[in-house]
Amino acid sequence: MIRNIAIIGLGTMGPGMAARLARGGLQVVAYDVAPAAIERARSMLSAAETVLDALDIASPSADVGMVRFADDIGDAVSGADLVIENVPENISVKAEVYRSIDGLIGSDTIVASDTSGIPITKLQAHISHPERMVGMHWSNPPHIIPMIEVIGGERTAPQTVATIRELIRSIGLLPVVVKKDIPGFVENRVLYALLREAVDLVERGVIDPEDLDTCVSWGIGYKIAVIGPMALLDMAGLDIYKSVSSFLNADLSNRDDVAPVVLEKTKASKLGIKSGEGMFFYTPEQIKALQGERARKLVAVRRILEGRG
Numbered sequence: 001m002i003r004n005i006a007i008i009g010l011g012t013m014g015p016g017m018a019a020r021l022a023r024g025g026l027q028v029v030a031y032d033v034a035p036a037a038i039e040r041a042r043s044m045l046s047a048a049e050t051v052l053d054a055l056d057i058a059s060p061s062a063d064v065g066m067v068r069f070a071d072d073i074g075d076a077v078s079g080a081d082l083v084i085e086n087v088p089e090n091i092s093v094k095a096e097v098y099r100s101i102d103g104l105i106g107s108d109t110i111v112a113s114d115t116s117g118i119p120i121t122k123l124q125a126h127i128s129h130p131e132r133m134v135g136m137h138w139s140n141p142p143h144i145i146p147m148i149e150v151i152g153g154e155r156t157a158p159q160t161v162a163t164i165r166e167l168i169r170s171i172g173l174l175p176v177v178v179k180k181d182i183p184g185f186v187e188n189r190v191l192y193a194l195l196r197e198a199v200d201l202v203e204r205g206v207i208d209p210e211d212l213d214t215c216v217s218w219g220i221g222y223k224i225a226v227i228g229p230m231a232l233l234d235m236a237g238l239d240i241y242k243s244v245s246s247f248l249n250a251d252l253s254n255r256d257d258v259a260p261v262v263l264e265k266t267k268a269s270k271l272g273i274k275s276g277e278g279m280f281f282y283t284p285e286q287i288k289a290l291q292g293e294r295a296r297k298l299v300a301v302r303r304i305l306e307g308r309g
C-alpha cells in the first residue's frame, strides 16, 4: 500500500504533481537540487491548490495529504513507498538520481519515472531493483489533466504496474496502461506526430502560428476532447479516411530530425514561457494572465466533460 511519496525534481511538473497527490490523501516529500526551484515550487503549489479547489477535489482529513520540502535527497526518499523521478529528460541525469537513491530506499520501494518517452527498459538498467521501476507519465499541467500513462519495462514486475494503476485510480485519476515499452509511449507519439506537422506547416509559410493554433484548437482539439481518434474515424467514415489517407499520408512531414526553426530558437534560448519568448513573445504580466486564463478554461471544460457543468 502506498502512503508516502517522494518527488525528485520540482520544475514544470513536480509542484502540480505534489499538490494533486497530497489532495488524494498521500504524504508527499518534495526535493530539488536547486534551492531556487524549491522556492518557485512553493508558490506553484499554492496556485495548484487553488485550481484543485475550483475542480471540487475534496481535501483529505487534517493528518494526511501534506507536502513537505526536503533539504537533501536522503531525507526526501527516507521511508518512501514510492519515489517519482521528475528531473530533465536526459538519461544520464536520471541515472545519476537512481544511483544516488539506490542505497537509501527500501528493496520494496517503487521508483517511477515521469519521462516523456525514454523507454523504461533503458532507465531500469541503472537501478538495483528493476522489477520495481515503472513509467508514470503525467500530462502538463499535472494537477488538471486526469490521464496518466503507466508503462512497464522488460524487467518491471506486473505487480508494480498494477500497484501504480491502482494508486492512480484510488485518488480519482485515470490510469492508462501502455502495453509495449516503445519511445514516446502513446500520448507523446500522437502529440509529436501532430507537432511535427504543425511546425512544418508554419516553417514552410503555409499558415501563420496564430492561425495554426486557431485551426487546430477549434477544428480538431475541441472535437477530439469529446470524440477520440478511433471514434472519430467511425464518425467520418472509414471509406473517407481510406480515400484521403491514400494521397495525403505520402505528403505529410516525415522529417526524422528536429525542425530548423526549433533548433534556431533553442540555440537563442527562446524556450517559450519559461524564457519569455518561443513561438510567441510573452511579458511577465501576460504570462501570469495566460496561466490564470488557461487554468480557468481547463477547469471549466473538464467540469463539462465530466458532466458536472
Ligand SMILES: NC(=O)c1ccc[n+]([C@@H]2O[C@H](COP(=O)([O-])OP(=O)(O)OC[C@H]3O[C@@H](n4cnc5c(N)ncnc54)[C@H](O)[C@@H]3O)[C@@H](O)[C@H]2O)c1
Pocket (backbone or CB within 6 Å): 008, 009, 010, 011, 012, 013, 014, 031, 032, 033, 034, 037, 085, 086, 087, 088, 089, 090, 093, 096, 097, 114, 115, 116, 117, 137, 138, 139, 140
Ligand atoms: N514539461 C512537460 O510538459 C512534461 C510533461 C510530462 C512529462 N515531462 C517529463 O517530466 C520530467 C521533468 O520535466 P519538467 O518539464 O518538469 O523539467 P524541468 O526542467 O522544468 O524541471 C526539472 C527539475 O529537476 C531538477 N533537477 C535536476 N537534476 C536534479 C537532481 N539530480 N536531483 C533533484 N532535482 C534535479 C532541476 O533543478 C529542475 O527544477 C522530464 O522527464 C520530462 O520529459 C515533462
Ligand SMILES: Cc1ncc(C=O)c(C(=O)O)c1O
Pocket (backbone or CB within 6 Å): 115, 116, 117, 138, 139, 140, 141, 188
Ligand atoms: C511538447 C510536450 N512534450 C511533452 C509533454 C509530455 O510529456 C507535453 C505535455 O504533457 O503537454 C508537451 O506539451
